[in-house]
Amino acid sequence: MQKIHETVKEIIDILKARRQSVTFAESCTGGGVAATFTAVPGASAVFNGSVVTYANEIKHRWLGVSEEVLATYGAVSEECVSQMLDGVKKLVQADYAVAISGIAGPDGGTPQKPVGTVYIGLLTPDFKEVEHHIFDGNREAIQRQSIARALTQLRSRL
Numbered sequence: 001m002q003k004i005h006e007t008v009k010e011i012i013d014i015l016k017a018r019r020q021s022v023t024f025a026e027s028c029t030g031g032g033v034a035a036t037f038t039a040v041p042g043a044s045a046v047f048n049g050s051v052v053t054y055a056n057e058i059k060h061r062w063l064g065v066s067e068e069v070l071a072t073y074g075a076v077s078e079e080c081v082s083q084m085l086d087g088v089k090k091l092v093q094a095d096y097a098v099a100i101s102g103i104a105g106p107d108g109g110t111p112q113k114p115v116g117t118v119y120i121g122l123l124t125p126d127f128k129e130v131e132h133h134i135f136d137g138n139r140e141a142i143q144r145q146s147i148a149r150a151l152t153q154l155r156s157r158l
Contacts, residue, residue, distance in 0.1 A: 008040040015046035020095035024050035025088035028102040063087025078130045085123040097123040
């Protein structure tokens with residue numbers, strides 16, 4: 001956990017120096033990225049808020065994820081996370097956005113999308129990427145790995 005706090009501190013320092021901000025759109029992590037981020041002093045200088053959009057209807061209404069994407073690809077998809085990024089960046093008007101959607105388990109997995117399937121997206125002022133991961137472990141372990149990877153992904157692009 002110490003390493004993640006050091007990563008967050010680095011993110012805060014960089015964004016503060018650039019006078020930029022970050023926001024998060026979370027599903028399977030249930031606000032864990034925002035909680036981890038705000039546990040580090042100084043977060044308020046670069047973080048104004050985030051959203052937890054657990055239900056598909058909320059992803060659609062709050063973040064503008066299209067019903068077509070949800071019906072065709074599902075909430076746990078590159079397409080959904082890409083639209084979550086666009087929606088949360090617009091909603092919060094942040095310079096950087098991170099979005100996560102996945103299956104933390106223990107139920108909900110399918111052969112095509114087993115438990116541990118997680119999509120993590122990053123939107124910067126000039127770059128967008130969505131990574132596909134399959135994490136191991138129980139629900140808590142999958143959530144922890146997702147949070148750590150999201151913050152590491154953000155740090156690597158700053």
